[in-house]
Amino acid sequence: MLEQLINLADVEARARSMVRPADWDYIAGGAEDELTLDWNIAAFRRIRLRPRVLVDVSRRDLTTTLFGRRIALPLLIAPTSHQRMVHPDAEFATARAAAAHGIISVFGTGAHYAIDEIAAHGGGGPLWFQLYCYASREVVTRHIRRAEQAGCEAIVVTVDGGHYHARRERNLRNGWSIPADVELRNLLGVGLPEHLIASDGYPAFLAAVPALPPTWDDIGWLRSLTRLPLLLKGIMTVEDACRAVDAGVDGLIISNHGGRQIDGTEASIEVLPAIAAAVGGRTTLLLDSGIRRGTDVLKALALGANAVLIGRPPLWGLAAGGEAGVHRVVAILRDELETAMIQLGRPTIASIDRSLVVLPS
Numbered sequence: 062m063l064e065q066l067i068n069l070a071d072v073e074a075r076a077r078s079m080v081r082p083a084d085w086d087y088i089a090g091g092a093e094d095e096l097t098l099d100w101n102i103a104a105f106r107r108i109r110l111r112p113r114v115l116v117d118v119s120r121r122d123l124t125t126t127l128f129g130r131r132i133a134l135p136l137l138i139a140p141t142s143h144q145r146m147v148h149p150d151a152e153f154a155t156a157r158a159a160a161a162h163g164i165i166s167v168f169g170t171g172a173h174y175a176i177d178e179i180a181a182h183g184g185g186g187p188l189w190f191q192l193y194c195y196a197s198r199e200v201v202t203r204h205i206r207r208a209e210q211a212g213c214e215a216i217v218v219t220v221d222g223g224h225y226h227a228r229r230e231r232n233l234r235n236g237w238s239i240p241a242d243v244e245l246r247n248l249l250g251v252g253l254p255e256h257l258i259a260s261d262g263y264p265a266f267l268a269a270v271p272a273l274p275p276t277w278d279d280i281g282w283l284r285s286l287t288r289l290p291l292l293l294k295g296i297m298t299v300e301d302a303c304r305a306v307d308a309g310v311d312g313l314i315i316s317n318h319g320g321r322q323i324d325g326t327e328a329s330i331e332v333l334p335a336i337a338a339a340v341g342g343r344t345t346l347l348l349d350s351g352i353r354r355g356t357d358v359l360k361a362l363a364l365g366a367n368a369v370l371i372g373r374p375p376l377w378g379l380a381a382g383g384e385a386g387v388h389r390v391v392a393i394l395r396d397e398l399e400t401a402m403i404q405l406g407r408p409t410i411a412s413i414d415r416s417l418v419v420l421p422s
């Protein structure tokens with residue numbers, strides 16, 4: 062059955078038929094007019110490719126290295142909250158599929174299962190922890206210690222959300238809230254008011270958990286808190302990229318959160334070239350928002366990213382077929398990327414360079 066899904070649009074269509082409409086809107090939707098959501102896709106489509114022929118591509122190598130960790134593909138699973146909404150195995154299934162492919166998966170404070178549970182039951186692949194800052198520095202410290210103890214290999218601090226409700230109008234219309242069987246186990250055991258879960262469930266609990274929106278002043282503190290590589294997710298300007306690198310972070314995720322936070326921003330692929338020119342040699346640059354094809358991965362690498370993340374596509378795979386569905390999503394992107402590398406005359410990830418793409422004028 063999953064073999065009939067030959068591209069990510071097929072997986073998306075299958076997933077859509079299997080998810081409750083309001084939950085589907087939560088996953089698919091963006092902020093306000095969903096301009097950025099659309100632009101993320103459109104911007105990749107406007108970039109053209111320049112194939113180079115007569116190159117020996119008989120031996121291909123799609124591996125790359127991030128922070129000393131060799132990975133099978135320049136692709137990571139982005140952190141997405143509430144995976145349990147679409148499949149009972151939730152992050153366990155996603156992590157296992159990623160592990161089987163030899164890629165990194167990122168899970169965060171919005172996961173159903175706690176990071177140590179995912180480390181124990183998620184197939185043993187490399188994990189990164191994504192942090193939203195809540196309540197106090199003590200709580201944040203406990204999150205990071207738990208991630209370290211679970212064996213996470215990097216900490217991702219999301220800086221474009223988590224401490225306010227973006228205006229996602231589909232959710233407002235549907236009156237969407239976290240389904241009753243979906244938990245947030247990373248928020249347990251870190252000193253938050255858990256007794257509220259027993260009385261009124263997670264919505265009441267979350268309402269009582271104050272956000273601790275980080276500012277630049279906190280980045281130095283976060284940096285000093287852990288020896289793990291520290292990345293900021295949600296950087297969209299050269300100014301902030303430079304400031305982050307100066308603050309000592311190890312990597313940036315250029316991202317507009319898949320168009321879910323502030324509507325009207327540029328697509329992340331559009332801001333990549335300038336950010337890569339400014340800080341590319343000094344930091345590890347990752348990108349997400351709108352990756353739907355292997356050629357999208359290649360375009361991002363050509364423009365200066367070290368690797369990319371996918372957010373919605375693994376959720377579609379999870380909904381369509383649990384672990385096997387996520388596995389299928391990564392397999393499709395892997396095959397598409399490899400085919401593109403063959404046809405563009407670039408047998409290795411390191412050989413993918415700027416000369417392969419033409420930007421819209």
Ligand SMILES: Cc1cc2nc3c(=O)[nH]c(=O)nc-3n(C[C@H](O)[C@H](O)[C@H](O)COP(=O)(O)O)c2cc1C
Pocket residue numbers: 087088089101139140141142169170171191219294316317318319320321349350351352370371372373374
């Ligand atoms: C349903 C959903 C939940 C998400 N939850 C989080 C989250 O908890 N933390 C976070 O940093 N990003 C979150 N994101 C954003 C993703 O990490 C990623 O930036 C985005 O999905 C990339 O765009 P794409 O969906 O076009 O691949 C979420 C995205 C979706 C679709």
